[in-house]
Amino acid sequence: MSVFKDAGHLFRFAGLFVLAFLVFLVVRHYVVPKSFGQYGHYRGAAIGEIAARPVKFAGHETCETCHSDVADKKKIGKHAHVNCEACHGALASHANADDPTAVMPVLPDPAVLCARCHTASAAKPKGFPQVDPANHYPGSPCKTCHHPHNPGIDAGGAK
Amino acid sequence: MKISRRQMLILLPAAAVAWESVMAGTPEDAPNYKLTDHWWGMLIDISKCIGCGNCVRACQTENDVPDGFFRTWVERYHVSDEDMTRPEVISPDGGKEGFPVASEDGRKYFFVPKLCNHCADSPCTQVCPVGATFISPDGVVLVDQTYCLGCAYCVQACPYGCRYIHPEKKVADKCTLCYHRITKGLTTACCEACPTGARQLADLKNPNDPIHEFLKTHSVQVLKPQMATGAKAFYNDLDGSVR
Numbered sequence: 374m375s376v377f378k379d380a381g382h383l384f385r386f387a388g389l390f391v392l393a394f395l396v397f398l399v400v401r402h403y404v405v406p407k408s409f410g411q412y413g414h415y416r417g418a419a420i421g422e423i424a425a426r427p428v429k430f431a432g433h434e435t436c437e438t439c440h441s442d443v444a445d446k447k448k449i450g451k452h453a454h455v456n457c458e459a460c461h462g463a464l465a466s467h468a469n470a471d472d473p474t475a476v477m478p479v480l481p482d483p484a485v486l487c488a489r490c491h492t493a494s495a496a497k498p499k500g501f502p503q504v505d506p507a508n509h510y511p512g513s514p515c516k517t518c519h520h521p522h523n524p525g526i527d528a529g530g531a532k
Numbered sequence: 533m534k535i536s537r538r539q540m541l542i543l544l545p546a547a548a549v550a551w552e553s554v555m556a557g558t559p560e561d562a563p564n565y566k567l568t569d570h571w572w573g574m575l576i577d578i579s580k581c582i583g584c585g586n587c588v589r590a591c592q593t594e595n596d597v598p599d600g601f602f603r604t605w606v607e608r609y610h611v612s613d614e615d616m617t618r619p620e621v622i623s624p625d626g627g628k629e630g631f632p633v634a635s636e637d638g639r640k641y642f643f644v645p646k647l648c649n650h651c652a653d654s655p656c657t658q659v660c661p662v663g664a665t666f667i668s669p670d671g672v673v674l675v676d677q678t679y680c681l682g683c684a685y686c687v688q689a690c691p692y693g694c695r696y697i698h699p700e701k702k703v704a705d706k707c708t709l710c711y712h713r714i715t716k717g718l719t720t721a722c723c724e725a726c727p728t729g730a731r732q733l734a735d736l737k738n739p740n741d742p743i744h745e746f747l748k749t750h751s752v753q754v755l756k757p758q759m760a761t762g763a764k765a766f767y768n769d770l771d772g773s774v775r
Contacts, residue, residue, distance in 0.1 A: 406679075412567075415666035419676035420567070426712035429594045430721045455727045459586055463593045463721075489630055490584045490727055496608055496634040496641035497582045501728070 431468035433457050439473070443522055450523030451502075460486055460521065487515040565715045570670040571737040572709055573764030574720075575746060576645055578771070580730035583608055583643040588628040590725030594710060601696045602626040603707040604647035604722055611640045611773045619773040644767075644774055645731060647722070648673060648694040648707035649755060652762030656686040656695060665704060671736070671764065672711055677703045691759050709733075736764070 377384075411417025436457040437444040447453060458464055460481055467476045493503035510518070518526055583606055591597060591604045606627030610620040624631065627643075634641055650673050657665050657673060664680035667673055675686075680703035687695045687704060698705040710720035718724070719733045734743035746752070746768070753770040754763035767774075 414663040416676050423711045424715040430724045432718045454729050456724050459725045459727045494633045495636040
């Protein structure tokens, strides 16, 4: 045993390393999240957490389950591809409520709404229906002649 | 406060248990959604964009994006035929309230909606030192905001300028491609609110998605293809002047 005769200090030093490694393993166990590395070098549970965020736009399919009359009217007109919430705003709070009548949507102001898309500008794609609000029957609301859900003239406005 | 050895021995394991429950999170599994069945992207049709700003407003509503920051925004290009390398580009408040009326001057105008390209080889996820941002198995670039340090390396790395540091949370924030919606079978808020169909969510792993037919039959480009980011925001009718 002469080899280890004067090696006590080395064993103590090695013991210190082993102890430090064990402490590292224990700390690592608690500090690294459980799902880290599940799919890659990130916390796998984050995917579920991000997917669980609340929805604010209900989606037109949800609207159409109750408002099928409007959906039927809309789908034969030029606004067929314009989704409900494009004009009415985010309404998941109304659509997903236990009592939808408790959270009533505010009717959008057509003067602002129609102009936002249909005000004439050279920057807009040619062929997109545009009017100059100052020259196109100024003073009369758009829905006098155009119903927002089916804006064609022959489809009839409020007149 | 003075803690005795006995109190310390009780407190340490208690803290460890509490820490563990914090780190485990509360994942809510979306039923019937398989991560491996999807590979998400977006199709943007420049010829259909009218610059109304509906997408920008919808995104801010859906995702509580703070004022002055944008997960998606719209740019208006004004290009002269003599010098297409120097287009005039404006994006007032991200195009949120639309654009000023333009008058005809013989030069070309068009709108370019921008958002995270959800790159398949994204530079932003590669630089994260802690693994807080990543490409999900279904191809969406996401940020784990509980893990992010806010060092902003990713903000610098994104060649498209799609990331920012959230002013209150002080962590990286970006477009999630409405991950909380697409995993529930809904489309993104910007696509839902787009009145002309200029933006379309695309699932490249779904053989029935119209994206495949579209990519086959149209001249589609991605932004900065020379950077080989594997961008998945596909632009139809993209002008050469777009940077």
